[in-house]
Amino acid sequence: MLKLYGFRVSNYYNMLKFAFLEKGIKFEEVHAMPNQETEFTSKSPMGKVPCIEVDGAYLSETGVILDYLEDISPSPALFPSDAFQKAKARELLRCCELYIELAARRHYGHLFFGEDINEAAVNEVKPVMEKGVRAISQLARFSPYLCGEELSYADIVAYHCFSYPVNVAEKIYDWDIISDIPGLKSWKETVAAREHCKTVDSEWLAALNEFQNS
Numbered sequence: 608m609l610k611l612y613g614f615r616v617s618n619y620y621n622m623l624k625f626a627f628l629e630k631g632i633k634f635e636e637v638h639a640m641p642n643q644e645t646e647f648t649s650k651s652p653m654g655k656v657p658c659i660e661v662d663g664a665y666l667s668e669t670g671v672i673l674d675y676l677e678d679i680s681p682s683p684a685l686f687p688s689d690a691f692q693k694a695k696a697r698e699l700l701r702c703c704e705l706y707i708e709l710a711a712r713r714h715y716g717h718l719f720f721g722e723d724i725n726e727a728a729v730n731e732v733k734p735v736m737e738k739g740v741r742a743i744s745q746l747a748r749f750s751p752y753l754c755g756e757e758l759s760y761a762d763i764v765a766y767h768c769f770s771y772p773v774n775v776a777e778k779i780y781d782w783d784i785i786s787d788i789p790g791l792k793s794w795k796e797t798v799a800a801r802e803h804c805k806t807v808d809s810e811w812l813a814a815l816n817e818f819q820n821s
């Protein structure tokens with residue numbers, strides 16, 4: 608059985624967990640925190656989570672793992688079948704990852720780990736996120752999912768790319784980023800209503816609660 612390494616507070620971990628559940632692939636969750644010990648970097652070379660174990664071999668990087676899951680378990684498809692539409696789905700999920708999640712991540716140390724505010728990031732991050740918002744507004748179809756009538760990886764990645772950046776936008780910039788993207792609020796509700804999303808969310812929130820009180 609495939610093993611998923613990481614921890615339930617991690618948004619990238621939750622993307623994979625959501626994908627595993629939607630695809631109906633059996634998997635085992637293995638608790639692991641990011642670290643630079645050789646024992647872990649031998650599995651995940653950058654020391655990040657998530658990574659997966661397949662028959663004693665390891666694979667890291669969420670996007671790469673999603674592609675692998677699509678190859679080993681094509682049904683239900685989580686990318687459009689048309690090559691160009693598939694690339695458009697990737698374009699959209701990449702914008703969410705690079706220009707929303709990765710940009711906002713520069714404030715996680717301050718918001719979630721009690722570090723001093725990153726002054727340089729205060730000025731640099733918002734313009735990146737604003738361009739990300741513009742790109743997503745332009746690319747997303749919201750009918751009702753981001754790429755059309757069916758759930759795709761774009762939805763799975765985007766859903767978890769917004770989870771923490773929403774707090775960054777609100778707390779650092781007094782910015783309601785969700786309402787700046789017409790259609791995003793009801794899309795988020797549509798995704799959140801899916802059974803597998805509910806499972807991931809309830810386990811995420813329980814873990815977050817435990818993490819914040821530890």
Ligand SMILES: N[C@@H](CCC(=O)N[C@@H](CS)C(=O)NCC(=O)O)C(=O)O
Binds near residue numbers: 620654669
């Ligand atoms: N590019 C990686 C990003 C994963 C990532 O940033 N994971 C976080 C936890 S949510 C992590 O391991 N952070 C520790 C670090 O950056 O060293 C992926 O797509 O899987």
